[in-house]
Amino acid sequence: MTMKKGDHLFLVDGSGFIFRAFHALPPLTRKSDGLPVGAVSGFCNMLWKLLTDARDTSVGVTPTHFAVIFDYSSKTFRKEIYDAYKANRSAPPEELVPQFGLIRQATRAFNLPCIETEGFEADDIIATYARQAEAVGADVTIVSSDKDLMQLVTSTVHMYDSMKDKQIGLPEVIEKWGVPPEKMIDLQALVGDSVDNVPGIPGIGPKTAAQLLEEYGDLETLLSRAGEIKQVKRRESIINFADQARLSRQLVELRTDVPLELDLDALVLEPQDGPKLIGFLKAMQFGTLTRRVASACDCNADEIEPTEVTVEWGEAARGPDLDAGTAASADTGGAGADAPASPAKAAVAKGTGEATPASLAETRVAAFGNAKIDTTAYVTIRDVDVLDEWIAAARETGLVGFDTETNSLDPMQAELVGFSLAIADNAENPSGQTIRAAYVPLTHKTGVGDLLGGGLDENQIDPRKALDRLKALLEDPSVLKVAQNLKFDYLLMKRHGITVENYDDTMLMSYVLEAGKANHGMDGLSERWLNHKPIAFKDVAGSGKSGVTFDFVAIDKATAYAAEDADVTLRLWMVLKPQLAAAGLNRVYERLERPLVSVLADMEERGITIDRQILSRLSGELAQKAAAFEDEIYELAGERFNVGSPKQLGDILFGKMGLPGGSKTKTGQWSTSASVLEDLAAEGAELPRKIVDWRQLTKLKSTYTDALPGYVHPETKRVHTSYSLASTTTGRLSSSEPNLQNIPVRNAEGRKIRTAFIATPGHKLVSADYSQIELRVLAHVAEIPQLTKAFEDGIDIHAMTASEMFGVPVEGMPGEVRRRAKAINFGIIYGISAFGLANQLSIERSEAGDYIKKYFERFPGIRDYMDSTKAKAREDGYVETIFGRRINYPDIKSSNPSVRAFNERAAINAPIQGSAADVIRRAMVQMEPALEKAGLGERVRMLLQVHDELIFEVEDADVDKAIPVITSVMENATMPALSMRVPLKVDARAASNWDEAH
DNA sequence: AGCTAATCCTA
DNA sequence: GTAGGATTAGCTA
Structure with a gap:
C-alpha cells in the first residue's frame, strides 16, 4: 500500500527512549531473576498506548505507518568529520546494557519494524523517513523529545514527548529556543553541546544565539558579517571560532539521504499478533500489560507460553553510546507531608474536668x-x-x-x-x-x-x-x-x-x-x-x-x-x-x-505583578557587561577558566599568580570571598576587582532577572511567593519560591530590579517600613535613657551614638565617625564581639575591643541587658520576646567555647529580632480589620512583608486615605497589649514601582 | 539527580 | 557579630 496524504507515520526514537526511560522511570527488575527491565517496561507501555490509544493522547491521531529506529553503533560519519564527536561519552550504566537487546526484541514482538543502518545515527534515519513522508503529503509524528530532532519540525512533522504526553510543534520549538525549527541547526552550531562534544562558539548560549540569528538571519550571514557585532568579546569569539561553528553545523545537521532497506510503504502498520506479544510480555513478567493485551485481543494469556528471550549482558550488547543527556524530570508532587502546625483554639477535647x-x-x-x-x-x-x-x-x-x-x-x-x-x-x-x-x-x-x-x-x-x-x-x-x-x-x-x-x-x-x-x-x-x-x-x-x-x-x-x-x-x-x-x-x-x-x-494568593520586559532588558545588559568582564579577566589571568568556580579562581589567584594574603576555607580551599578580593584589590591587584564586579552582575542576572520571570503564574500573571511561618527560630517569616525578601536595594545596579515590581494600572504600590525598629526595641527592653530620648526627639540615632562615644558634636560630624557608630549599633543587636566588629570595620581587634568597652561605659544598661539575657538563657534554656514568644537555646551550655559563644550571641539577638517580628505580625493581623473599618477593605491589598516593611497595592484614588491608616496600624501595633517606652515610627510612600515606593 | 560548600542577596 | 533563601560548581551515585 502506497503512503499518501492523510496517512500518519509514527517514528519512535528507540535509542533516545531507552536512555530517557532509564533515567525517568523507577528501576524495575524481573521478579524471577533480577534482570533490569525498567526501560523495557516503559517502552512496551508506550508502544501499546500509542498503538491502541494514540487518539486519546495529545498526539490526537491514529498511526497508519509505524517504525522504531535505533542507533547502530558509535562509528558514524560524524566521527570521521570530527574525531572528538561524542568522545567524552562514558559507557552506559550496567543495568541498561541488557535492555538494548530486549527493546529490539520487544519491537519485533509488537510486530513493528526495527530499523538501524550502519554508519548513521537513529536521528538521521528518522530525518530521512520524515522528509520522504512529508514529500508524499503524509503527516509525521516523531516520538522523542531530543532537541537534535527539533530541526525536523514543520507544519506536518511534529514531535511527541511520550513521557510528558506533550506535543512539540512549531510554537513549542519557538517558545523553547527562540527560533523556528529551520534555524535550530544554526542555533545548535553556535551553542554547541557539551554532552556530544559539539564545540560551538565559546561564550554563546541559547539566548545569545537566538538573538544573533534573529538579527542576522542565518549562520553564514552571521559569520560573514561578524565584524559588525558591537560587543568586543562576542565579536572576537565569533570571528575566531567561525570554522568551529561550521564544523559544528555539519555535526548537528541531520542527513536526509540515508540508504534505507525498507521503504516508506513497508512501514505500514500490521495488525498485532496477540499471542506473540503476550509471549514476550510474559517472558518479561509484565503482569498488568499482559492482562491488558490479552483482554484487548481476546486471548487467554494462561494458555500462552513465555517466549525465549535473548539477554546480552556483556559488551556485545549494542547501543553503547547513545544520548544520555536527555533524562526527563518527572514532577514530584504531593503536599501536606512537610511542615509543622500550630495549636487549636476550640475547647473540643475537654480532657478531664478537673485536670490542670x-x-x-x-x-x-x-x-x-x-x-x-x-x-x-x-x-x-x-x-x-x-x-x-x-x-x-x-x-x-x-x-x-x-x-x-x-x-x-x-x-x-x-x-x-x-x-x-x-x-x-x-x-x-x-x-x-x-x-x-x-x-x-x-x-x-x-x-x-x-x-x-x-x-x-x-x-x-x-x-x-x-x-x-x-x-x-x-x-x-x-x-x-x-x-x-x-x-x-x-x-x-x-x-x-x-x-x-x-x-x-x-x-x-x-x-x-x-x-x-x-x-x-x-x-x-x-x-x-x-x-x-x-x-x-x-x-x-x-x-x-x-x-x-x-x-x-x-x-x-x-x-x-x-x-x-x-x-x-x-x-x-x-x-x-x-x-x-x-x-x-x-x-x-x-x-x-x-x-x-x-x-x-x-x-x-494576591501575588505581585512584575514587568518581564524590564527584567529581560536588564538581563541583556547584565549579560553584555559580564561578558566584557570575562574578556578582561581572561586577559589578566592569562588563560580561560570558569570565573564562577571559586576553586579554579583560587588556583589562579593564589597559585598561578602567587598573590599574597590568601586565607583558606574550612575545606582547605582558597577563600575567594568578596572581602578577600577587596583586600587584594586594595593592594593594587587588578584581577580581584574585576571578579567582584563580575560576580555582582552574574548574581543579579541568575538570581533575579533570569529567575523571576519563571515564577510568573500562568493564569494570574503575577508572582506568588510562599511565606513560611515556622522556619526561623526568632519568629520572623521567611519567603521562598521566589524569595521576595532579598530583592536588591543597596546599590543602583541592583535597585533596577525593584523597578520591575509594579502596580497594576490604576494603582500604586505603597511601601511602609518601620524606622530603626530593632534599635527601638533594644532601647525599650534594655531601658536606655539616651536612646529613648533620641527616638522621642527624632534625632539621628547613629550620630547620637557617635557623639556619646567619641565626644564629637552631631553638627558637622564626619561621615566616617557616624559609620563606625552605626556598625557598633548593629553589632550590639547581633550580640557584638570584638572579632566581628573588627572585621566589619576593617580595624584591629584591639581597637574594636576598645570601642565596645567605651560603648558599655556610655550605655551600661546595654551590658546589663546582655548579661541578664545570657543568664536567663542558661537558667531557663530559652529567652523571650516582649510578647512572650519563647526561643530555645538548648546548646547554650555547650562545653565547646565557640558553640557556646555563638549561642550566647544568638540569645542576645533573639529577643530584639523576635520582638520586632512580633510587632509586625501584630500589625499584619490588625491591618485588614482597620482598612475595612476605614472603608478601604476592597481597595487596599497587602501584598508583601519584608521583615520591617509591608507593601500594599492601592487604587490611585485611595492612596492618600490609605497611608495614614496603614501608618497608624503599624505604629500602634503593640497596643493595647503593650505600651512601649519608645515610639515606633513608620515611613510610607506610594509610587508605581517598588524602587520608587521604598 | 541529590548532596554540600561557597558565595551573595535581604532585614 | 543575628536571621534567612537561591544559585553555581563539583562531587557522588
Missing part, C-alpha cells in the same frame, strides 16, 4: 506516646453516603483532623487529588485507640506504574459533590479543623471557594512550644510525641526521576499514607494543645501565629 493544664498535658503525652497506631484500619471512602456519615461524626464531636493531597507542593498551582479526615470518637477519654481516619480519593488515575497511565479511576466520588460536602464542614464554625501546615490547605481550599473557619495548626503549635529546639515537620513531631514513624512520602510516590504525583499513587497506598497524616495530626493536636496552656503560650499562639494563616494565604 499541666496534668492534662502530662496525661496526654503518656497516652499518645504509648498508643499503637494501626495503619491498616484506615478506610477508603468512595461513596457519598459514607462521606456524609464521617462528616456527621465530625459535627458530632466538633473536632476533625484534616489533610489534603494534591499534585503539587505549590498551593497556587496544586490540584486537589483527595483529602483525609480523622475523628476522635471519644474525646473525653482519648486513649489514642478511639481515633479513626479515612481517605477520600477524588482524582486518582488508573494504570499506576504504566508509562502513560490510564484514565481517571471511576470508583471515586464526584469531586464536585465531595467539595460541596467538604465546604459545609470546613466553613462550619462549630467544628474545629486541625491540620498540619494549614496555610497550604487553606489556600488550596480558598481557590475552590472554601474559606476554612475555626482551625488549629499543629505545626504552629509546635513552633510556639519548641522554636529553636526541634523542627516542626509532621514526621519529626510524630516520632517525638507519638513514638510513631509515618510512611514517608517518597515511599508511596517515589522521588526524583522515579517520583510520581499523588494522583498516580494507587489508592490503597494513598489511603495508608493520607489517612495516616490526618490521624497523626489529630493525635499531635491532642498532645500539643494542653501543653500550650500549661506553658502559658496560648496567647502567643492565638494572637501571633494562628491569625497569620489566613492573612498570609491571602497575600500569597
Whole structure:
C-alpha cells in the first residue's frame, strides 16, 4: 500500500527512549531473576498506548505507518568529520546494557519494524523517513523529545514527548529556543553541546544565539558579517571560532539521504499478533500489560507460553553510546507531608474536668506516646453516603483532623487529588485507640506504574459533590479543623471557594512550644510525641526521576499514607494543645501565629505583578557587561577558566599568580570571598576587582532577572511567593519560591530590579517600613535613657551614638565617625564581639575591643541587658520576646567555647529580632480589620512583608486615605497589649514601582 | 539527580 | 557579630 496524504507515520526514537526511560522511570527488575527491565517496561507501555490509544493522547491521531529506529553503533560519519564527536561519552550504566537487546526484541514482538543502518545515527534515519513522508503529503509524528530532532519540525512533522504526553510543534520549538525549527541547526552550531562534544562558539548560549540569528538571519550571514557585532568579546569569539561553528553545523545537521532497506510503504502498520506479544510480555513478567493485551485481543494469556528471550549482558550488547543527556524530570508532587502546625483554639477535647493544664498535658503525652497506631484500619471512602456519615461524626464531636493531597507542593498551582479526615470518637477519654481516619480519593488515575497511565479511576466520588460536602464542614464554625501546615490547605481550599473557619495548626503549635529546639515537620513531631514513624512520602510516590504525583499513587497506598497524616495530626493536636496552656503560650499562639494563616494565604494568593520586559532588558545588559568582564579577566589571568568556580579562581589567584594574603576555607580551599578580593584589590591587584564586579552582575542576572520571570503564574500573571511561618527560630517569616525578601536595594545596579515590581494600572504600590525598629526595641527592653530620648526627639540615632562615644558634636560630624557608630549599633543587636566588629570595620581587634568597652561605659544598661539575657538563657534554656514568644537555646551550655559563644550571641539577638517580628505580625493581623473599618477593605491589598516593611497595592484614588491608616496600624501595633517606652515610627510612600515606593 | 560548600542577596 | 533563601560548581551515585 502506497503512503499518501492523510496517512500518519509514527517514528519512535528507540535509542533516545531507552536512555530517557532509564533515567525517568523507577528501576524495575524481573521478579524471577533480577534482570533490569525498567526501560523495557516503559517502552512496551508506550508502544501499546500509542498503538491502541494514540487518539486519546495529545498526539490526537491514529498511526497508519509505524517504525522504531535505533542507533547502530558509535562509528558514524560524524566521527570521521570530527574525531572528538561524542568522545567524552562514558559507557552506559550496567543495568541498561541488557535492555538494548530486549527493546529490539520487544519491537519485533509488537510486530513493528526495527530499523538501524550502519554508519548513521537513529536521528538521521528518522530525518530521512520524515522528509520522504512529508514529500508524499503524509503527516509525521516523531516520538522523542531530543532537541537534535527539533530541526525536523514543520507544519506536518511534529514531535511527541511520550513521557510528558506533550506535543512539540512549531510554537513549542519557538517558545523553547527562540527560533523556528529551520534555524535550530544554526542555533545548535553556535551553542554547541557539551554532552556530544559539539564545540560551538565559546561564550554563546541559547539566548545569545537566538538573538544573533534573529538579527542576522542565518549562520553564514552571521559569520560573514561578524565584524559588525558591537560587543568586543562576542565579536572576537565569533570571528575566531567561525570554522568551529561550521564544523559544528555539519555535526548537528541531520542527513536526509540515508540508504534505507525498507521503504516508506513497508512501514505500514500490521495488525498485532496477540499471542506473540503476550509471549514476550510474559517472558518479561509484565503482569498488568499482559492482562491488558490479552483482554484487548481476546486471548487467554494462561494458555500462552513465555517466549525465549535473548539477554546480552556483556559488551556485545549494542547501543553503547547513545544520548544520555536527555533524562526527563518527572514532577514530584504531593503536599501536606512537610511542615509543622500550630495549636487549636476550640475547647473540643475537654480532657478531664478537673485536670490542670499541666496534668492534662502530662496525661496526654503518656497516652499518645504509648498508643499503637494501626495503619491498616484506615478506610477508603468512595461513596457519598459514607462521606456524609464521617462528616456527621465530625459535627458530632466538633473536632476533625484534616489533610489534603494534591499534585503539587505549590498551593497556587496544586490540584486537589483527595483529602483525609480523622475523628476522635471519644474525646473525653482519648486513649489514642478511639481515633479513626479515612481517605477520600477524588482524582486518582488508573494504570499506576504504566508509562502513560490510564484514565481517571471511576470508583471515586464526584469531586464536585465531595467539595460541596467538604465546604459545609470546613466553613462550619462549630467544628474545629486541625491540620498540619494549614496555610497550604487553606489556600488550596480558598481557590475552590472554601474559606476554612475555626482551625488549629499543629505545626504552629509546635513552633510556639519548641522554636529553636526541634523542627516542626509532621514526621519529626510524630516520632517525638507519638513514638510513631509515618510512611514517608517518597515511599508511596517515589522521588526524583522515579517520583510520581499523588494522583498516580494507587489508592490503597494513598489511603495508608493520607489517612495516616490526618490521624497523626489529630493525635499531635491532642498532645500539643494542653501543653500550650500549661506553658502559658496560648496567647502567643492565638494572637501571633494562628491569625497569620489566613492573612498570609491571602497575600500569597494576591501575588505581585512584575514587568518581564524590564527584567529581560536588564538581563541583556547584565549579560553584555559580564561578558566584557570575562574578556578582561581572561586577559589578566592569562588563560580561560570558569570565573564562577571559586576553586579554579583560587588556583589562579593564589597559585598561578602567587598573590599574597590568601586565607583558606574550612575545606582547605582558597577563600575567594568578596572581602578577600577587596583586600587584594586594595593592594593594587587588578584581577580581584574585576571578579567582584563580575560576580555582582552574574548574581543579579541568575538570581533575579533570569529567575523571576519563571515564577510568573500562568493564569494570574503575577508572582506568588510562599511565606513560611515556622522556619526561623526568632519568629520572623521567611519567603521562598521566589524569595521576595532579598530583592536588591543597596546599590543602583541592583535597585533596577525593584523597578520591575509594579502596580497594576490604576494603582500604586505603597511601601511602609518601620524606622530603626530593632534599635527601638533594644532601647525599650534594655531601658536606655539616651536612646529613648533620641527616638522621642527624632534625632539621628547613629550620630547620637557617635557623639556619646567619641565626644564629637552631631553638627558637622564626619561621615566616617557616624559609620563606625552605626556598625557598633548593629553589632550590639547581633550580640557584638570584638572579632566581628573588627572585621566589619576593617580595624584591629584591639581597637574594636576598645570601642565596645567605651560603648558599655556610655550605655551600661546595654551590658546589663546582655548579661541578664545570657543568664536567663542558661537558667531557663530559652529567652523571650516582649510578647512572650519563647526561643530555645538548648546548646547554650555547650562545653565547646565557640558553640557556646555563638549561642550566647544568638540569645542576645533573639529577643530584639523576635520582638520586632512580633510587632509586625501584630500589625499584619490588625491591618485588614482597620482598612475595612476605614472603608478601604476592597481597595487596599497587602501584598508583601519584608521583615520591617509591608507593601500594599492601592487604587490611585485611595492612596492618600490609605497611608495614614496603614501608618497608624503599624505604629500602634503593640497596643493595647503593650505600651512601649519608645515610639515606633513608620515611613510610607506610594509610587508605581517598588524602587520608587521604598 | 541529590548532596554540600561557597558565595551573595535581604532585614 | 543575628536571621534567612537561591544559585553555581563539583562531587557522588
